[in-house]
Amino acid sequence: xxxxxxxxxxxxxxxxxxxxxxxxxxxxxxxxxxxxxxxxxxxxxxxxxxxxxxxxxxxxxxxxxxxxxxxxxxxxxxxxxxxxxxxxxxxxxxxxxxxxxxxxxxxxxxxxxxxxxxxxxxxxxxxxxxxxxxxxxxxxxxxxxxxxxxxxxxxxxxxxxxxxxxxxxxxxxxxxxxxxxxxxxxxxxxxxxxxxxxxxxxxxxxxxxxxxxxxxxxxxxxxxxxxxxxxxxxxxxxxxxxxxxxxxxxxxxxxxxxxxxxxxxxxxxxxxxxxxxxxxxxxxxxxxxxxxxxxxxxxxxxxxxxxxxxxxxxxxxxxxxxxxxxxxxxxxxxxxxxxxxxxxxxxxxx
Numbered sequence: 360x361x362x363x364x365x366x367x368x369x370x371x372x373x374x375x376x377x378x379x380x381x382x383x384x385x386x387x388x389x390x391x392x393x394x395x396x397x398x399x400x401x402x403x404x405x406x407x408x409x410x411x412x413x414x415x416x417x418x419x420x421x422x423x424x425x426x427x428x429x430x431x432x433x434x435x436x437x438x439x440x441x442x443x444x445x446x447x448x449x450x451x452x453x454x455x456x457x458x459x460x461x462x463x464x465x466x467x468x469x470x471x472x473x474x475x476x477x478x479x480x481x482x483x484x485x486x487x488x489x490x491x492x493x494x495x496x497x498x499x500x501x502x503x504x505x506x507x508x509x510x511x512x513x514x515x516x517x518x519x520x521x522x523x524x525x526x527x528x529x530x531x532x533x534x535x536x537x538x539x540x541x542x543x544x545x546x547x548x549x550x551x552x553x554x555x556x557x558x559x560x561x562x563x564x565x566x567x568x569x570x571x572x573x574x575x576x577x578x579x580x581x582x583x584x585x586x587x588x589x590x591x592x593x594x595x596x597x598x599x600x601x602x603x604x605x606x607x608x609x610x611x612x613x614x615x616x617x618x619x620x621x622x623x624x625x626x627x628x629x630x631x632x633x634x635x636x637x638x639x640x641x642x643x644x645x646x647x648x649x650x651x652x653x654x655x656x657x658x659x660x661x662x663x664x665x666x667x668x669x670x671x672x673x674x675x676x677x678x679x680x681x682x683x684x685x686x687x688x689x690x691x692x693x694x695x696x697x698x699x700x701x702x703x704x705x706x707x708x709x
Contacts, residue, residue: 368398372405380627383576389620390572394613406619406647409626410634417688417696418649418681419471419633420674422464423506426475426489427451433479433508434539435531436602437565437595440478451485454492461496464653464674467707471692472502474527474652479508479540483517490521502692504560509540509548515555524692525558525588530581532563532570537603549585558588562635565595566617567606579621583628589650590625591635592617615646622647639672644684651677678704 371385381389392398429449431440440447452460464470475489486507493503502524510518515526530545531538552559561582563575582590594614597604618636625631626647635650636643644651653674672680681689682704688696697703 368392368401372401375405375409375623375626378627381624383580386576386579386620386624387572389623390575390617392616394610394616399612399616402623403615403619403642403646406622407645410622410647410649411686413626414632414649414690415688415696416686417690418644418651418684418686418699419690420469420677420681421472421474421504421635421650421652422470422674423474423476423652423654424452424457424460424464425477426457427477427481427485429478431478431480432539436537437567437598439598439601452489457489457492458496461493465497465501467674468498468500469678469689469691469697469707470497470501470674471690472504472524473497474504474506476506477508481507483514486518487521490518490523494522500691500693500695509544510551512551512555515548515551515557519555519557523557525560526552527560527562528552529561529564530578531565532567532574532578546581549581553585558630559585560589560591561585561587562591562593562637563617563621564591564593564637566592566609566614567595567603568609569606575617579624583625586628586630587625588630589633589635590621590631591637591648591650592621593635593637596638611640611642614640615642615648618643618648619646639677639680641680641684644681644686649686651681653677675704675708678707 371381375381389402428440428447464473473493475493477486490503503522504525504527505518505523506527528549530542534540534542534545549559563578592614594609595603597608614636618634622634633650634648636648637652639651653672682699686699689699690696
């Protein structure tokens with residue numbers, strides 16, 4: 360009995376094990392298998408192998424703080440902040456609230472990077488003040504990142520000058536159809552970030568059951584062609600009261616297969632060492648993902664004001680999930696390594 364009948368699959372995977380990059384067409388082929396198939400299991404296993412080898416079996420923890428919330432002009436039909444359907448009351452974190460959250464993320468000294476998240480339209484003065492406050496508290500080994508709306512290059516240069524290392528920005532699936540934003544503006548902001556000297560963290564998101572393989576691969580390659588620093592896949596969460604919730608969501612197993620393909624498509628890039636899965640799950644972490652994100656404050660996939668008490672993971676939950684997924688090290692933002700074992704978890708939790 361032949362376990363793997365697809366010689367084409369074997370050739371693609373052997374290519375990745377030989378440290379060769381794969382094409383768009385290869386990626387489409389890898390995504391053509393059912394997530395429950397033996398072929399999909401093999402794809403996930405090879406992605407796990409190459410990413411752990413490249414990173415020395417290390418993972419990183421990112422944190423995200425929503426520093427403001429209001430009805431967002433992006434109008435995204437999958438987001439709890441979208442104008443026209445949000446139930447959030449407008450609010451900005453004050454210095455005391457933000458300081459407490461920064462300490463929660465950073466005091467143990469093992470956070471790789473901290474995202475400050477705003478709505479699509481944001482107050483630059485407030486953002487720069489929040490960046491300055493974060494710099495005064497976070498250790499030098501923790502990078503500062505932002506998750507903001509579309510921005511011109513001069514603004515991004517100012518944010519870079521303020522001490523920010525990178526930006527999370529995406530041209531999302533269904534951009535311009537399920538959002539009120541222009542896909543060209545989204546990609547332009549991504550290019551502006553790269554031109555401003557910021558590391559680009561992007562993602563194929565928000566993935567729903569209706570998205571085709573061609574749509575997924577075209578979206579994945581936006582970040583690849585821009586030379587992204589980190590890539591990821593995120594499934595759309597069917598949050599109550601969001602317009603797209605009716606379509607449901609893909610399984611974590613299918614999400615892990617998409618993560619695996621992203622890992623195989625990016626691991627040969629000099630800029631890429633880390634690949635994410637969102638929301639975090641153990642299947643993703645044995646399929647090529649090695650980024651986990653802890654969250655505090657508001658969350659676009661949650662209708663609770665404090666997501667760390669709902670959908671979001673705290674730092675301890677992130678460390679434990681990485682340990683249970685077999686990672687040997689946590690890396691800080693300066694790339695130094697911390698051995699990850701039960702003694703470390705117990706010490707941190709004292």
